[in-house]
């Protein structure tokens with residue numbers, strides 16, 4: 542059988558579970574190769590994508606999934622690649638957020654991006670597993686126009702996932718996770734996320 546050849550020049554990034562590469566035949570897609578076969582996180586994400594496919598089909602936040610493909614590095618999972626308008630891979634939120642106080646214009650840009658993230662997240666009620674901001678990418682889809690995308694760690698580890706079946710459970714859980722993200726950002730980026738923004742971001 543024909544396997545797709547991926548070389549190291551296509552490498553984008555890697556976390557604890559998988560390595561991500563630009564798709565060699567289609568730069569608008571990326572291919573993720575799990576570090577181990579039967580990775581629990583990958584399975585969890587695939588279960589969520591299967592069970593909530595209708596909801597995820599219309600998601601602004603979650604990247605599209607295009608199925609699996611055999612590669613020289615093993616079985617690959619093909620996703621939409623998060624790209625900026627100029628064709629560059631978008632920054633993840635950790636790289637996007639400065640550690641020290643930036644100029645007023647940059648600050649406004651960050652605040653608007655986070656407030657829009659809030660409204661998308663609480664409208665779509667995506668199930669996430671933790672608040673690791675490296676799994677959020679900030680897509681500059683038009684010049685100076687930013688949108689957060691979720692690329693990893695979706696789903697839930699529980700055996701009987703109420704959040705997949707009931708909108709109210711998904712909304713309740715999403716609100717809790719959202720407020721955890723806000724609290725984490727406030728603690729780790731105090732120069733960028735001051736109390737008045739925390740108040741606006743927190744969902745009561």
Ligand SMILES: Nc1ncnc2c1ncn2[C@@H]1O[C@H](COP(=O)(O)OP(=O)(O)O)[C@@H](O)[C@H]1O
Pocket residue numbers: 553554555556557558559560561571573582604620621622623624630631633675676692693694
């Ligand atoms: N859809 C995507 N488009 C562009 N880059 C991505 C995409 N998904 C992941 N990446 C990059 O690859 C890295 C690792 O992918 P990720 O899915 O987070 O793997 P892990 O499960 O190991 O954390 C991410 O931190 C990000 O930089």
Ligand SMILES: [Mg+2]
Pocket residue numbers: 556557675676693694
């Ligand atoms: Mg990750």
